[in-house]
Amino acid sequence: xxxxxxxxxxxxxxxxxxxxxxxxLQAAAAQHVLxxxxxxxxxxxxxxxxALLQALVELAVAPPPAPARDxxxxxxxxxxxxxxxxxxxxAEPGLPVRLLGCALxxxxxxxxxxxxxxxxxxxxxxxxxxxxxxxxxxESGESGLERLVRALCTPGxxxxxxxxxxxxxxxxxxxxxxxxxxxxxxxxCVVQRLLPLTQYPxxxxxxxxxxxxxxxxxxxxxHHEWLLGPEVDILPFLLLPxxxxxxxxxxxxxxxxxxxxxxxxxxxxEPDADIRKMLIETIMLLTATxxxxxxxxxxxxxxxxxxxxxxxxxxxxxxxxxxxxQVLIGDEPELGLENLxxxxxxxxxxxxxxxxxxxxxxxxxREQQELELGPGPQAEGxxxx
Numbered sequence: 001x002x003x004x005x006x007x008x009x010x011x012x013x014x015x016x017x018x019x020x021x022x023x024x025l026q027a028a029a030a031q032h033v034l035x036x037x038x039x040x041x042x043x044x045x046x047x048x049x050x051a052l053l054q055a056l057v058e059l060a061v062a063p064p065p066a067p068a069r070d071x072x073x074x075x076x077x078x079x080x081x082x083x084x085x086x087x088x089x090x091a092e093p094g095l096p097v098r099l100l101g102c103a104l105x106x107x108x109x110x111x112x113x114x115x116x117x118x119x120x121x122x123x124x125x126x127x128x129x130x131x132x133x134x135x136x137x138x139e140s141g142e143s144g145l146e147r148l149v150r151a152l153c154t155p156g157x158x159x160x161x162x163x164x165x166x167x168x169x170x171x172x173x174x175x176x177x178x179x180x181x182x183x184x185x186x187x188x189c190v191v192q193r194l195l196p197l198t199q200y201p202x203x204x205x206x207x208x209x210x211x212x213x214x215x216x217x218x219x220x221x222x223h224h225e226w227l228l229g230p231e232v233d234i235l236p237f238l239l240l241p242x243x244x245x246x247x248x249x250x251x252x253x254x255x256x257x258x259x260x261x262x263x264x265x266x267x268x269x270e271p272d273a274d275i276r277k278m279l280i281e282t283i284m285l286l287t288a289t290x291x292x293x294x295x296x297x298x299x300x301x302x303x304x305x306x307x308x309x310x311x312x313x314x315x316x317x318x319x320x321x322x323x324x325x326q327v328l329i330g331d332e333p334e335l336g337l338e339n340l341x342x343x344x345x346x347x348x349x350x351x352x353x354x355x356x357x358x359x360x361x362x363x364x365x366r367e368q369q370e371l372e373l374g375p376g377p378q379a380e381g382x383x384x385x
Contacts, residue, residue, distance in 0.1 A: 017055040023065045030059060030070040037077035047084050053091035060114075061098050072102075072113035079120035085127055096121065096131045103166065104147050106158045115165035119209075122172035131169075132176055145173075145182050152206075153193045162202070167209020174216040183213070184223050191217065191227070195237040198279070204272045211278045214238070218285035221292075228286060228295040235286070235296060236260060238279050239304045241270035246307045255300035273314040280305075280317070284324045293327065302328045 015021065016029035033056060036042030046052060059071035078084045089095055099121075102114035121127040135144030151157045152166040173179040183190045197210040214234070218227070227234045236257040243260055245267040253261050270276050283301060287293045305325050312318040 014049075014052050014055060017052065017059055017071075019058055019062060019066070023067070026059065027067040027070070030056075030067040030074070034070045034074045034077070037074045040081075043078060043081055043084060046078065047087045050087065050091040053078075053088060057092040057095055057098065060110075061102055064109075069110045069113060072110050072117065075099075076113060076116045076120060079117045082124050085121060085124050088121075089127065089130075096127060097134045100131070100134060100144065103163070103169075104144075104151050106151075107160075108158065109160040111158050111161035111163060112165060115161075115163055115169060119165045119168035119172065122169055128172055128176065132173055132178055135173070136178070143182075145179065146188075149190055149193065152210075153197065164203040164206040165209075167197070167203075167206040167213075169209070171209045171212035171216065174213045180217055180220055183217055184220060186226065186231070191232055191234070195232075195234060198237050199241055204275065207270075208272065208275050208278070211275055211282065215278050215282040215285065218282050221285075221288050224286055224289055224292040225295070228292060233257075235283070235299050235301065238283050239299075239301060242276060242279055242308050243267065243304050244269050244307060244311060248303060252300070252303055256303060257299050260300070260304065269308070269311070273317050276308075276312070276314075277317045277320050280320045280324055284320075284327065287324070287327050297328055 013029050013033060016025045017033070021029075033046070033052075036046060056071050056074055059066055060068050060075055062068050062071075075088075078088060092098075096118065099114045099118050102108045103111050103118060105111060108114070118131065122131050135148065137144060148166060148170060151163055152170060157163060170179075174183060182188070183194075191214070194210050194213065197206060198214070200207050200210070218224070226232060236259045239257075239260055243263060245263055245265045248256070270279065283296060287296050302325065305321055305328070309318060309321045309325065312321060
């Protein structure tokens with residue numbers, strides 16, 4: 001490929017992506033660009049073509065009959081590569097606000113694709129900060145964050161797009177203190193609206209985004225008693241996805257929250273291992289303080305985790321579960337060390353803990369490989385065909 005070939009490729013495509021071009025030619029050009037974004041070399045080719053990227057953005061937000069869906073999907077692929085965030089935003093600095101307008105428009109048919117681009121962009125600090133700044137601006141008395149949460153929590157908000165990817169968008173934003181302050185504002189009741197989505201049946205993307213958001217919020221330990229208390233009552237929403245159809249004794253059943261008692265025999269646990277792990281990690285954060293540990297123990301969390309540990313097929317999730325169980329059944333820390341999030345760990349101890357975690361991870365991988373690759377029953381005398 002010659003040095004001029006990327007420019008030549010872009011020069012051939014650019015006129016056909018322009019607004020006002022024939023719809024069939026636009027569609028063919030958008031499909032070609034979408035195909036290019038499916039590979040690393042193709043994305044690299046496009047990264048240096050500012051005019052083409054800008055034309056792609058214009059097409060992605062254009063009304064029918066423009067092929068906005070293919071253009072938006074191309075942006076999803078481009079935004080999935082963090083290296084391309086800078087050229088994308090340089091070509092169109094207003095990209096986050098334009099995508100946000102599409103994602104939150106109840107009538108926009110490709111709102112899911114717009115949300116997916118935002119989810120990919122907001123993984124990086126600079127685009128994430130820019131998006132938070134946009135969302136903080138009030139519009140007719142309602143901030144962008146309020147609109148985003150409303151769209152995420154309202155069934156059928158957009159009849160043409162499910163908006164599952166608003167979950168990862170919110171989880172990315174919740175890494176920032178300003179977003180957590182909004183979510184944990186006790187006068188807004190935002191967290192309470194998110195909690196039912198921990199069991200949203202139609203999308204692991206939405207469930208995972210919401211659970212990750214809750215986990216990020218639980219780093220704010222000063223809110224733990226409120227989150228675990230009756231105003232929010234977060235724990236049953238974290239435990240229920242981890243619960244199976246176990247039949248506890250009457251005495252054990254009484255220790256559980258009402259929502260976890262006498263579950264049906266067909267009760268299924270959260271099928272996604274990563275989400276199960278995040279749920280456990282969220283409960284672990286809630287046990288960072290002495291009052292939090294008392295509240296979690298008092299609601300029978302150990303019983304659910306004990307059964308989960310016996311059932312859990314994924315080794316890394318089981319290890320995480322074991323660590324939480326140890327916190328719940330272990331002795332209380334010494335005086336002055338009650339808040340585990342504020343304990344200053346010496347550098348040498350921290351290195352040893354990191355090394356231990358690394359070794360545990362390697363051990364899990366080895367055991368998992370043995371499970372997957374171990375010898376099974378073989379038929380003798382069977383020749384390859």
